[in-house]
Amino acid sequence: MFATEFEYKKANSVSEAIQLLSNDADAKLMAGGHSLIPLMKLRLARPGTVIDIGGIAELQGITANNGILRIGALTTHAQLAESPLVRDSARILWETAYGIGDPQVRNRGTIGGNVSHADPASDLPTVLVAMDAKFTIQGQGGITRRGSRTVAAADFFTGAFSTVLAENEILTAIEMPVLAANQHSEYAKMAHPATSYAVVGAAAVVTMDGNTCTVARVAVGGLTPSPVRGQSVEQALVGQELNAETIAAAANLIDNDLGSDIIGDIFASAEYRRAMAAIELKHAIFHATGLAHH
Amino acid sequence: MTTRIFGSGIRRREDPRLITGGATYTDDVKLPGMAFAAILRSPHAHAKINSIDTSAAAAAPGVVAVYTGADTDGVLNPIPCAWIPPDSDVKAVDHPALAKDVVRYQGDAVAVVVAENRYQAEDALELIKVDYSILPAVVNPEAAMQPGAPQLHEDAPNNQAFHWVAAGGDTDAAFASADVIVKDTIVHQRLIPNAMEPRSAVATWTESMGELTLWSTSQNPHICRFLASLVTGVAEHKIRVIATEVGGGFGSKIPVYADEMITSFCSMQLGRPVKWTATRSEGFQATIHGRDHVEHVEMAATREGKITAVRSVIYAGMGAYLSTAGPGVPTILHGLMYCGPYDIAATKADIYGVFSNATPVDAYRGAGRPEATFLVERLVDLLAVELGIDPVELRRKNLIPKFEDGHDVASGITYDSGDYEPILNMVLGHVDYQALRQEQARMREHGEYMGIGVTCYSEICGLGPSQVAGAVGFGGGLWESAIVRFHPTGKVNVYTGVSPHGQGEETTFAQIVSDELGVDVDDVGIVHGDTSNTPMGWGTYGSRTTAVGAAALVLAVRKVKEKARLLAAHLLEAAEADVEYADGKFFVKGSPDQSKTIQEMATMANVAWNMPEGMEPGLEASAFYDPPNFVYPFGAHVAVVHVDPDNGHIEVKRYVAGDDCGPQINPMIVEGQVHGGVVQGAGQVLWEGAVYDDNGQLLTGxxxxxxxPRAHMFPNIETLFTVTPSPHNPLGVKGIGETGAIASTATIYNAVMDALRPLGVTGIDMPLTPEKVWQAIREKQGS
Known part of the structure; x- marks a missing residue:
């Protein structure tokens, strides 16, 4: 519970943070600190330098323009959960943010820190994959020069606690299309009783024409090293009139998309999690479409 | 007459300081020149220590000293076990505070670093090099007794710590002639107590006085002082233990641990104050665990459903060493309670205490009685299924009829008072049991699985008569004492030997004094937890604080009242026999206007200007109370659960606790105790459990x-009460601190098994995680 000695540096801008990162191979960025600090206290992480980016104004802010919701990387879970803009633009994100951790975690933890940490059991990565979010990443070279890139959520996560972020890059913002009135979304999870982290999490975003699904984006996480897009499920949903039978039949196809790398632990085996993926996804789609599932 | 303060649900006076950060816990204590200790713990469950190199740690910045087991030779005695059940061949193996040649569980203390600050101490720990030869480990207590199992202690062959048998009635004959026998194997997994406040100690040795002051997170500072004297060699009158503010214990702060003694040792070596506070990780590894039983149990009955006998063979894990009260838990507090509230003529408990390579086990809320209730109530439900009798009807058929002053049960103990059917009827009426069964039948038709668990219990608490304590091998007494002192202004202090740490006795004890003496409740202060200013007492555990501590208090209060009455008679110039008391006033019989308040008597007694011939000054009394018997609270609980067969998820829909703890001093506090206990018991069924791997590594650390358990995981708890006074207690009160945990584990478990019955599932090891439930259902469907 007592971290090893480290140097603390506060960055006042993204470029300063990148500079500090580039100068120190043993440095770690800290936004809200809710992933990094616990690891440091358990001495599982021992960075020589902690670069605090928590006060950088340009990483703040939630806006919606031209059908794109833009969320600054330092936006806290509480800010997401309290934002009418997020509620009206990306309901699934709004609801999921409210279910993360407890008030202290939501008040300190940030969306950027969360996804950069890439914990397989985290909720937001799965939701952002289903929302087809784009991650804006800033590297060395400054904001006006080439050094900025955009990566799709599905490509951002490369494994457990692993992303495409290079050592001197910072995630600055997350963008996603604003959901239209006929687009419905829901995140369902089996939560670990100790932490409320996802044992299995499932996100569904469906576009409806009457009772018929025209577009579907689904993803599952928690059971895989990084979120998995459920393409077999999506194909089965599109063109279907959604009801108990069609949803269950489609959700069951998630098994085809999962691959063989399934997480298992003392609470829930890989076999069990695999079986639960379809069930949680079924719940997510049912709730997204407003159908009662019993 | 105004509303009685006794029985009034006034708010807890403790809470403002506790919830605003105003309390001074042990870790808040800061002394001039204080250094900080950090303890190196074995990463292995079982290993030989070949060598320890502390040189780098000793040279690290800020390090004051590094000690290993060798440094304690001849200075620190082994950590004692204080409960040795007689006729059980207990192997009280050596438990060095710092391991010497062998480590026996992951978390065993190996070395201690003392440094100027805590970070330096933690950094230096990493520099200690220990060369271990890893030995094979065993964790499961039944496995530990099998031939070929790794051996922990030379003095304890087959890892047997003790073998204790309690039998009453002719069990063998009952089983031989039984119409029906039901059997089960029950595993009570290890539970990890997790009080909110971690354990902590601040020790300061005053060389010039030869005195040790120890702030310690203890439920029983006087026992702590007693045992600290044995371990450190400092005479008892030269030790002061302070435990005034303790943030929860649930039994885990009864024991005297190695860590607190190591901290004392460091201070004595260095002549400066030393603080040690457990990290949460250390709490998981090196604070006692609870339960750890592997039980083979059976019940005999007639075809009509008359239960004739219960017997068990139990492997009770003790962990690597015997903790302070460890051996008493599966024996005295468990094996004597196989009748529960039922009239059963023969019971036999055959208990093996077993060493294994895991954290020591000791009392954890309920301590032995949750296991006893579970054993009986599980078997009753299995019997009901076997006989095709409704489980409630079967229970009713076997309940002991009402008794007001003693009832002997087969194990040889005598219940004090009981009236079991009214509380059962009350909870059944409250939930409308028949309607619930109908709803269950309807839901089953739709493939939905609702389960109903109904449990009756009787438990033993209010520990207890000291003569019994001696007879059952408890290394101390179990009486309590109190001093009641009136100050000149009419305000009162109570000094008590019990040591509340969250239970609310600062409030309830003040209510008792206020009720008896007519002083305002806010004019009564309760002092506890410091051996330098409280009278001897054995502490707070076993739901004894009110049953024993408050009994001592009320006896002292009544002595004070009588002295004040005699003083009033003197001042009123009335015959002593003519002076009566009511509502805080002494008055001459028939002339209520001729009166003196108790506060006036307090003033006069303190100034002593006009005392009767031969009466000592002061208005103060002390009393000692040794209970003639334990107390036996009882009740009936109901749980309603839904099980989702798709994912194995269990939802507790309703929980109704019907309890009888005699007269209630503060019903709000009683309810709070029930709530906490019920949820803690639910934790065992649904969520909690220490998991070790085959090498003895704690995976749930x-x-x-x-x-x-968290608030959102459990429904509102509905509480109901009947009131059956204890015949032998001056207030009639029984304990309520553990009843929830004693009843709820069995109640919820039975409800889940009731839900799963149509699916063919009859038993699942706790905790009932979704996967285990799902797998159990799948296995039955596949078969």
Whole structure:
């Protein structure tokens, strides 16, 4: 519970943070600190330098323009959960943010820190994959020069606690299309009783024409090293009139998309999690479409 | 007459300081020149220590000293076990505070670093090099007794710590002639107590006085002083233990641990104050665990459903060493309670205490009685299924009829008072049991699985008569004492030997004094937890604080009142026999206007200007109370659960606790105790459990893996009460601190098994995680 000695540096801008990162191979960025600090206290992480980016104004802010919701990387879970803009633009994100951790975690933890940490059991990565979010990443070279890139959520996560972020890059913002009135979304999870982290999490975003699904984006996480897009499920949903039978039949196809790398632990085996993926996804789609599932 | 303060649900006076950060816990104590200790713990469950190199740690910045087991030779005595059940061949193996040649569980203390600050101490720990030869380990207590199992202690062949048998009635004959026998194997997994406040100690040795002051997170500072004297060699009158503010214990702060003694040792070596506070990780590894039983149990009955006998063979894990009260838990507090509230003519408990390579086990809320209730109530439900009798009807058929002054049960103990059917009827009426069964039948038709668990219990608490304590091998007494002192202004202090740490006795004890003496409740202060200013007492555990401590208090209060009455008679110039008391006033019989308040008597007694011939000054009394018997609270609980067969998820829909703890001093506090206990018991069924791997590595060593109950996981708890006074207690009160945990584990478990009955599932090891339930259902469907 007592971290090893480290140097603390506060960055006042993204470029300063990148500079500090580039100068120190043993440095770690800290936004809200809710992933990094616990690891440091358990001495599982021992960075020589902690670069605090928590006060950088340009990483703040939630806006919606031209059908794109833009969320600054330092936006806290509480800010997401309290934002009418997020509620009206990306309901699934709004609801999921409210279910993360407890008030202290939501008040300190940030969306950027969360996804950069890439914990397989985290909720937001799965939701952002289903929302087809784009991650804006800033590297060395400054904001006006080439050094900025955009990566799709599905490509951002490369494994457990692993992303495409290079050592001197910072995630600055997350963008996603604003959901239209006929687009419905829901995140369902089996939560670990100790932490409320996802044992299995499932996100569904469906576009409806009457009772018929025209577009579907689904993803599952928690059971895989990084979120998995459920393409077999999506194909089965599109063109279907959604009801108990069609949803269950489609959700069951998630098994085809999962691959063989399934997480298992003392609470829930890989076999069990695999079986639960379809069930949680079924719940997510049912709730997204407003159908009662019993 | 105004509303009685006794029986009034006034708010807890403790809470403002506790919830605003105003309390001074042990870790808040800061002394001039204080150094900080950090303890190196074995990463292995079982290993030989070949060598320890502390040189780098000793040279690290800020390090004051590094000690290993060798440094304690001849200075620190082994950590004692204080409960040795007689006729059980207990192997009280050596438990060095710092391991010497062998480590026996992951978390065993190996070395201690003392540094100027805590970070330096933690950094230096990493520099200690220990060369271990890893030995094979065993964790499961039944496995530990099998031939070929790794051996922990030379003095304890087959890892047998003790073998204790309690039998009453002719069990063998009952089983031989039984119409029906039901059997089960029950595993009570290890539970990790997790009080909110971690354990902590601040020791300061005053060389010039030869005195040791120890702030310690203890439920029983006087026992702590007693045992600290044995371990450190400092005479008892030269030790002061302070435990005034303790943030929860649930039994885990009864024991005297190695860590607190190591901290004392460091201070004595260095002549400066030393603080040690457990990290949460250390709490998981090196604070006692609870339960750890592997039980083979059976019940005999007639075809009509008359239960004739219960017997068990139990392997009770003790962990690597015997903790302070460890051996008493599965024996005295468990094996004597196989009748529960039922009239059963023969019971036999055959208990093996077993060493294994895991954290020592000791009392944890309920301590032996949750296991006893579970054993009986599980078997009753199995019997009901076997006989095709409704489980409630079967229970009713076997309940002991009402008794007001003693009832002997087969195990040889005598229940004090009981009236079991009214509380059962009350909870059944409250939930409308028949309607619930109909709803269950309807839901089953739709493939939905609702389960109903109904449990009756009787438990033993209010520990207890000292003569019994001696007879059952408890290394101390179990009486309590109190001093009641009136100050000149009419305000009162109570000094008590019990040591509340969350239970609310600062409030309830003040209510008792206020009720008896007519002083305002806010004019009564309760002093506890410091051996330098409280009278001897044996502490707070076993739901004894009110049953024993408050009994001592009320006896002292009544002595004070009588002295004040005699003084009033003197001042009123009335015959002593003519002076009566009511509502805080002494008055001459028939002339209520001729009166003196108790406060006036307090003033006069303190100034002593006009005292009767021969009466000592002061208005103060002390009393000692040794209970003639234990107390036996009882009740009936109901749980309603839904099980989702798709994912194995269990939802507790309703929980109704019907309890009888005699007269209630503060019903709000009683309810709070029930709530906490019920949820703690639910934790065992649904979420909690220490998991070790085959090498004795604790896999649930943090809050991220070990699931504690949270408010959103459980429904509102509905509480109902009957009131059956104890015949032998001056207030009639019984204990309520553990009843929830004693009843709820069995109640919820039975409800889940009731839900799963149509699916063919009859038993699942706790905790009932979704996967285990799902797998059990799948196995039955596949078969």
């Amino acid at each position: 943090s809050m991220t893996d070990y699931a504690l």
